[in-house]
Amino acid sequence: xxQPVWQSLSLLQRASSHYRVPIGRRAxxxxxxxxxxxxxxxxxxGVLLRSSKPIPGAADSLALLKKQGIPFILLTNGGGKHExxxxxxxxxxxxxxxxxxxxxxxxxPFAELVKGxxxxxxxxxxxxxxxxxxxxxxxxxxxxxxxxxVVTPGDIFTAYPSVWPFSKNFQDYYNxxxxxxxxxxxxxxxxxGLKFDAVFVFNDPRDWALDTQVIMxxxxxxxxxxxxxxxxxxxxxLPNHGYQQDGQPPLYFSNPDLWWAAxxxxxxxxxxxxxxxxxxxxxxxxxxxSKGIELKKxxxxxxxxxxxxxxxxxxxxxxxxxxxxxxxxxxxxKVYMIGDNPESDIRGANSYRSDIGSSWHSILVRTGVYxxxxxxxxxxxxxxxxxxxxxxxxxxxxxT
Ligand SMILES: [Mg+2]
Numbered sequence: 126x127x128q129p130v131w132q133s134l135s136l137l138q139r140a141s142s143h144y145r146v147p148i149g150r151r152a153x154x155x156x157x158x159x160x161x162x163x164x165x166x167x168x169x170x171g172v173l174l175r176s177s178k179p180i181p182g183a184a185d186s187l188a189l190l191k192k193q194g195i196p197f198i199l200l201t202n203g204g205g206k207h208e209x210x211x212x213x214x215x216x217x218x219x220x221x222x223x224x225x226x227x228x229x230x231x232x233x234p235f236a237e238l239v240k241g242x243x244x245x246x247x248x249x250x251x252x253x254x255x256x257x258x259x260x261x262x263x264x265x266x267x268x269x270x271x272x273x274x275v276v277t278p279g280d281i282f283t284a285y286p287s288v289w290p291f292s293k294n295f296q297d298y299y300n301x302x303x304x305x306x307x308x309x310x311x312x313x314x315x316x317x318g319l320k321f322d323a324v325f326v327f328n329d330p331r332d333w334a335l336d337t338q339v340i341m342x343x344x345x346x347x348x349x350x351x352x353x354x355x356x357x358x359x360x361x362x363l364p365n366h367g368y369q370q371d372g373q374p375p376l377y378f379s380n381p382d383l384w385w386a387a388x389x390x391x392x393x394x395x396x397x398x399x400x401x402x403x404x405x406x407x408x409x410x411x412x413x414x415s416k417g418i419e420l421k422k423x424x425x426x427x428x429x430x431x432x433x434x435x436x437x438x439x440x441x442x443x444x445x446x447x448x449x450x451x452x453x454x455x456x457x458x459k460v461y462m463i464g465d466n467p468e469s470d471i472r473g474a475n476s477y478r479s480d481i482g483s484s485w486h487s488i489l490v491r492t493g494v495y496x497x498x499x500x501x502x503x504x505x506x507x508x509x510x511x512x513x514x515x516x517x518x519x520x521x522x523x524x525t
Contacts, residue, residue, distance in 0.1 A: 160448050163459040163522045164440050165190060165197035165515070166474075166485075168427075171465030171493015172511050173199070174218060176388035180492050182512025184219040189515065193524070196444050197227065200436045200462070202380040202396075202426045202469055204230040205258040205328035207266045226443055229436045231379035231396075231426035232266070232327045238377075239271035249273055251322035252307060254343065254374075256336050257396070258328035261302040266327065276321070278332070278339040279303045281351070285310055288342070289335040312352035321349040326378045329396045337403055340376070341410065344420075348372040358411075368411050369421045376422040381429070382469055386493040400424070427464075428473030437479060460485045461518040463511055465493025467500035475502060486521075488514045 167173055173183040190197050199215065206214075209225045216223045241247040252274045255267050264275045282292050283303035288310075292299070311318035321343050330336040347355040348371065360367030378400050384392035400422075407413060407420045425432050441457060448454055462485050464470020474487035489495055489504035490511055500507075508514040519525075 159524075160455055161193075161195050161522070161524060162455040162457060163461065163518070163524075164195065164444070164457060165518070166200045166436060166440070166460055166462045167197060167511065168462075168464035168466065168470045168493075169199050169201040169215065170203060171386040172463055172490055173215070175386065175492060177218060179219050180511060182510055184221050186512050186515040187219060187221045187223070191221070194447065195519075195524070196440055196447060198436055198440055198443070199223075199228045200427065200432075201229070202231040202382050202385075204232045204379060205262055205266075206230075207269050208233065226439065226446070229432070229439055231432070232263075232325070234425050234431060234435050235267070235325055235327070235377065235379065236270040238323070248323050252276060252320060253323045253325060254278070254321045254339070256324065256326045256340065257330045257399075259331065260298075261304075263327035264302075267325070274307060276306060276319070277303070278335050280306055281310070281319075281339055282335055289338045292332060292335045295332060295335075310352045312350065315348065315350045315353060318353075319351040321351070321374045323374045324376045326376075326396065326399065328380070330399050333399055333402060336399070337406055340403060341406060344369060344373055344376065344407070345410075346371075346373060349374040365421070366412065366416065366418050368418055376420070378422060378424045378426075380426040381424050382426070382466065384466075384468075384494060386465065392494055427466075427469035428476060430477060433473055433477040433485070434480070437481070437483065441481070457481065457483050459483060459522065461488055461514070462486065463488045463490060463514045463518075465490050465495050467495055467502040467504070471500065471504045472502040475504075486518070488518065490514055 173180060208228050208230060211230060212223050212225045212228045239247065239249050249271055250273050253267065253272055255263050255275050255277055257263055261277050261279065264277050267275045279299040280303045281288050283299050284306050286293060306319055308317065308319045324340060324343055342351060343349055345354055345358060347353040355371040357363055357367035357371045363370050380396040381400065382395040383397040383401065385395040387393045404420055411418045440460065444457060460483055462470060462474035467489060471487045471489055474485040477485050487504040488506045488508060489500060490508055491497060492510050506517060508517055
């Protein structure tokens with residue numbers, strides 16, 4: 126499950142600083158002189174909040190950890206807003222002041238790709254397609270991360286409505302945020318035409334059809350130039366039958382969750398649903414897995430290793446900010462991951478292999494996606510809710 130793009134430790138550390146707001150040594154008030162050798166990672170939806178309403182006991186649990194000086198992060202597959210905005214919202218809903226350094230969203234690691242590992246891999250000044258989210262919120266998040274040239278499918282539709290004629294009913298919506306394209310779509314003049322160097326699915330697409338069409342256009346193009354069709358597509362003498370073998374840009378997905386818990390009585394299709402739909406269109410177009418053709422992409426978010434690595438480093442930075450970073454600091458030995466989704470929270474915590482040797486202990490709660498029965502991925506512990514989980518964990522770590 127390890128994602129090659131995020132394997133480089135230095136890449137992770139450099140990139141996270143794009144949005145990280147440093148906290149002072151005194152940001153976490155310790156009520157005890159003891160320094161805990163454990164920490165917590167909380168999923169948000171279905172654990173702390175359910176359809177924007179606080180889950181009973183959630184606020185008290187976070188307040189208790191703050192008071193006790195026990196580090197925690199909120200590790201969510203959600204997104205669509207900048208980390209500072211997201212954390213302000215959660216603080217407001219739970220009535221617990223929280224620092225932006227505690228949040229890791231599904232797209233947070235994309236910030237690393239602004240600078241990349243070197244100048245050649247930097248996407249800072251390249252043209253990137255950002256898909257998903259309300260209006261162009263995700264474009265603005267990407268810009269806050271440092272990407273300087275961000276285009277949305279809505280920009281393309283507004284400039285060229287024929288790219289997907291069936292979105293004409295949504296033109297009023299696109300008019301509210303679309304911007305002129307940096308370059309025209311001009312397949313006759315590829316060097317001057319609109320060209321993408323990366324495609325990011327930041328958040329749930331609102332217009333699956335337009336977004337599917339535009340992403341397919343990029344994937345089938347030559348060199349990522351809009352309006353072109355690669356001559357290598359379908360060539361059986363090439364790897365992957367020539368698909369994605371002609372300089373097409375990399376495709377990144379955040380948030381692999383197929384389902385999420387919302388106000389509706391049953392879970393709703395999530396961002397992973399969009400990816401599956403796109404994979405289906407890809408397979409129907411290219412021949413797909415039955416012909417040995419894959420959709421090459423990088424997926425981050427829980428349960429993937431790269432996201433947990435990113436989260437653990439964030440926890441370590443927060444510990445250092447709170448307790449200092451000298452050799453006497455006890456190592457972080459255990460992280461309690463509390464989640465409601467066996468497929469993401471539990472699977473990710475169970476599978477994670479820490480470079481620093483910490484162990485992640487999965488705790489499944491019954492206030493979200495999981496309500497009972499045999500979970501698809503077996504947690505170390507099951508509790509009714511987050512408060513019971515925190516109480517259990519503190520007892521288990523002999524923290525009284
Ligand atoms: Mg959840």
